[in-house]
Amino acid sequence: MVASSKMGEATVSELEIKGIENLTPAEKKHLLLQLARDKVKDSSAGPWEIVDVFRDEWRAVKDTLAQPVEIDLRDVGRDSLFRVLLDITQLERQLEIEKQE
DSSP states (O other): OEEEOTTSSOEEEGGGEETGGGSOHHHHHHHHHHHHHHHHHOTTOOOEEEEEEEEOOOEEETTEEEEEEEEEEEETTTTEEEEEEEEEEHHHHHHHHHHHO
16 A cells, blocks of 8 residues: 655655554544645655554544544654544444455
């Protein structure tokens, strides 16, 4: 899977993120898009390594049910740690489950 930013000419591939295989397809999509947006701002970003993943309980976010996911990453190129926050909607999780069946 590869994601391109709508804000510029930056792409991020799954191959650039060590540990991404442990994420669900929806989490991968959101993470790749976020990292592509970040790469537009700083082209020296990446490759990355997932340090930890935290999944929270379902809660109301913007009039929908969403499951907040926090992913701690290490930017290997810059040797820095940071956290990405994602809100995976209930609909996205349902679609993900249906694709697996």
